[in-house]
Amino acid sequence: MYMIEIQDQFTGAHAVVLPSGEREPSHTHCWQIRLFLTRKELDQHNMVIDFHAVQTLLKEILSPLQGCDLNRNESLGPSPTAELVARFIFDRLTKKLAAIAPDVRVKSLGVSEAQNCWAWYTRC
Secondary structure (H helix, E strand, O other), X not given: OEEEEEEEEEEEEEOOEOOOOOEOOOEEEEEEXXXXXEEOOOXXXXXXXXXXXXXHXXXXXXXXXXXXXXXXXXXXXXXXXXXXXXXXXHXXXXXXXXXXXXXXXXXXXXXXXXXOEEEEEEOO
16 A cells, blocks of 8 residues: 655634534634545556645645635534534545546545644545
8 A cells, every 4th residue: 555645735714613602703724734645556657646636636625715714614514623624625635536546545634723733534
């Protein structure tokens, strides 16, 4: 099994509902994205997949989130936590990869909204 890692980021605001039931004030983060892609065997170019191809797909997914209030994104719901943002990006990247490289899998995708704090989504 081969694996590559790609990182990116976007800036966006959110306000989540806290465990107390209160909504926190809206605030902005520089959201860090880390993802791992796997493939059983390398392709004809001895790659899992071209890094640039994945970066292009990721930019397409992140572009609508850049500079936006994530609470206004219907797919993220009324409390867009880092966990939900991770799954949102994971699902969209999985779909886009299936169209261009069906042998490549998103192993896991992490989102950080604060230094040293990561939320991950993965499929076994």
